[in-house]
Amino acid sequence: xxxxxxxxxxxxxxxxxxxxxxxxxxxxxxxxxxxxxxxxxxxxxxxxxxxxxxxxxxxxxxxxxxxxxxxxxxxxxxxxxxxxxxxxxxxxxxxxxxxxxxxxxxxxxxxxxxxxxxxxxxxxxxxxxxxxxxxxxxxxxxxxxxxxxxxxxxxxx
Numbered sequence: 001x002x003x004x005x006x007x008x009x010x011x012x013x014x015x016x017x018x019x020x021x022x023x024x025x026x027x028x029x030x031x032x033x034x035x036x037x038x039x040x041x042x043x044x045x046x047x048x049x050x051x052x053x054x055x056x057x058x059x060x061x062x063x064x065x066x067x068x069x070x071x072x073x074x075x076x077x078x079x080x081x082x083x084x085x086x087x088x089x090x091x092x093x094x095x096x097x098x099x100x101x102x103x104x105x106x107x108x109x110x111x112x113x114x115x116x117x118x119x120x121x122x123x124x125x126x127x128x129x130x131x132x133x134x135x136x137x138x139x140x141x142x143x144x145x146x147x148x149x150x151x152x153x154x155x156x157x
Contacts, residue, residue, distance in 0.1 A: 002066040002067070003066060003067045003068075003069060004066045004067070004068050004069070004088075005058070005068075005069045005070075005071060005084070006023075006026065006068065006069070006070050006071070006084050006085065006086070007070075007071045007072070007073050007082055007083055007084045007085075008022055008023055008026075008070065008071070008072050008073065008083065008085050009072075009073055009077075009078035009079060009083045009085070010049055010052075010054075010072040010073060010074050010078055011050070011052075011074050011075070011078065012075070012078065013078040013079055015046075016045075016046040016047070016049035016050040017042055017046040019046075019049050019072060020042055020045040020046050020049060021042075022085060023045075023059070023070055024038045024039065025087070026085055026086065026087045026088060027061065027068065027070075027087075027088055027092055027093075028093065029087065029088065029091060031091075031093060034093045037120060037122065038100075040119045040120060041100075041102075041116065041119045041120075041123055044102070044112060044115050044116060044119070045059070045102065048102055048103065048104065048112070049072055051105075051108075052072070052074055053103045053104065053105065053128060054070065054071055054072040054103060055071065055072055055073070055074055056071075056128070057103035057128045057129075058070055058071050058103065059100065059101070059102055059103065060100070060101040060126075060132055061092055061098065061099070061100050061101075062098065062099050062101070062132075063092035063093055063094065063095060063097070063098030063099070064090065064091060064092055064093070064094035064095045064098070065090040065091070065092060065094075066090065068088070068092060098122060099122055099123075099124065100122060100123050100124075101124055101125070101126045101132045102116060102123065102124070102125050102126070103125070103126060103127075103128050104125040104126070104127060104128065105127070105128050106127055106128070109125055109127050112125045113125040
């Protein structure tokens with residue numbers, strides 16, 4: 001699985017809700033249905049962006065193709081050449097099983113996750129400093145699939 005990063009300029013360049021709108025426009029391409037669904041979480045996404053959480057912990061989208069990690073840059077970095085807001089070259093939302101993971105501090109995790117669940121099954125929170133559940137599952141799956149036949153190695157030596 002490949003991972004692609006995008007970095008969006010946030011405060012003081014633009015308000016948090018406008019940052020989320022820029023993210024939507026970059027990732028949803030021209031799909032108005034997906035844009036409408038992503039707009040349902042504007043309030044919570046803007047709150048997370050305003051708290052500066054995605055500075056260190058990305059908003060992660062898992063769908064079709066590469067996994068996307070969206071970071072926000074603040075202060076002088078918001079207007080630097082590190083900003084990378086290009087539209088995606090693939091459709092993340094091609095399959096119906098896409099998921100967006102929003103970072104939340106431990107103290108905010110429960111209420112953020114509850115609000116996201118109310119907005120739809122495609123949205124969930126993860127605690128800052130912890131792996132996203134699907135990343136843990138993928139790591140465990142990769143480890144389980146790796147087997148080494150020691151006897152075969154010995155017989156070739």
